[in-house]
Amino acid sequence: MKQLDELEEMIELSKRRGFFWPSFSIYGGSAGFNDYAPLGSILKNRIYEEWKRAFTVIGGIEIDSPNITPERVLKASGHVDKFIDMAVACSKCKTRYKLENIISAPGSSRIPETLKEADEMVRKGHFKCEKCGNELTNPYEFHLMFQTQASDETFYLRPETAQGIFVNFKLLLNYNRGKMPMVVYQQGKGFRNEISPRQGIIRQKEFNMAEAEVFLPESGDDNFIPDSNEKLILHDMNGVDHNISISEAVKNHVVGSNNHGFFMQLIYNFVTRIGVDKKRLRFRQHRKDELAHYSKECWDLEVNLNGSWLEIVGIADRGTYDLSRHIRESGENLYYEGEKIARVIEPAAGMDRIIAALLVSNMKRRENTYSYMSFPPEISPYRVAVLPLQKKDGLLEKARELFEALREIEPYTVFDESGAIGRRYARQDEIGTPYCITVDYETLERDIVTIRERNTTKQIKNVRIESILNFPLFLKNPILKEFQN
């Protein structure tokens, strides 16, 4: 078998065991789309639960708004103008240029609004291809948002979930009885017409995101204060690495505000809590020239995969950009306390990339070369497996009886009777099931079983069945604490 890199290995495992796979494959597939398979679907839900938890414990509230968004909304947000690029390709050497970059050269004019206008400007400008010197002609539009029509109105599939929150600001603030700061989060799909989707779930045309809009009072910086002393790597806009805690980073003005720092910390805690390897993480600050049209300061949480850095969460300071725009375009009162406009910090997570990071982080290999997934038990798709030591002598029936009972308190329980016991442990290891319960001859005699832990392969013998079934949450069972010693 050829040597796979860690990403290829993860993709291979995902297809084989059922975390995710390419969509529509019986019809030849379609680039940039993937299905979450059965295990991946559970995993994704688990991660969303943790995301919700992280924001709910600080008082956040959740909404769920449509994917299909009227043009007016995205016009106001700036996406319609910023997301439809015009480009020119060199007819000789095929090099492509963004029209914006070519025209906006020396002291020149505004950006054209229509294709006709662009064509005219390109003709007059006599722009030359930088590579081969050929003259550039025939600009074309490049849509980064998917467009659709309904009853003569133009809609787009949303490129981010954020706007669904901004347009609801007034209703949300009213719901929140006027209280600021206000934290609103949303999970859902986002859509971008990527030119070249790559690497499974890492770059897709339709993807899962989770965003939170943190609405802050106009002034002050004491609403949320980071308080962790854990040192992280902060790679600033000048390319300098700071190995300091976020609290220190705020004091040293590496990070712009306490509020911003707090949410960087919250995101870091969330991502590491679900099991992404700390050693693979760093924060990287956006340079001025790469900031989004709405953003003043932005820190990406990046994960190291295959030796290169990949953005998994962005924490952006959007300032008052979005609310101001919607106030202007809609004419609605999106102020608080009269004339004040809330400032916004936005953590925006790419859930699919987090899942990729999680899978790669947890793929472990034993000395005997067999592999296991070291997910935290709360995150593992299945929490426990029930295995008869063999099928004969009533063990199968006894095990099934335990399985049926256990499933009532822990639905994510697997039953596996086929093949040798070692093979079944290995099977559960590969999908990350943290505990296996084995039913053997002593179970028949004395109602006791053996529990085996995934990461260590250690076993606890002589566990009474009733002491398993008496706990409403299997993972909270004190018996499992023994594995921690």
Place this chain on the structure above:
RNA sequence: GCGGGAAUAGUGUAGUGGUUAUCACAGGGGCUUCCCAAGCCCUUAACCCGGGUUCGAAUCCCGGUUUCCGCACCA
């Protein structure tokens, strides 16, 4: 989007014009063992799609799709 490789069971692969399409792992069944993918037997399962060349195509040619690597793009 461009350029170059590639596409064969669930996964990884062998196969340079005529094969019953190779092998391993995984899966299912059985025997054996009875706590870590052991062994033996049986078994399920594949040539990306569409055209063309040819008596004959998994194999050669063209187009498409997907995928990988570069370039570009990534608000």
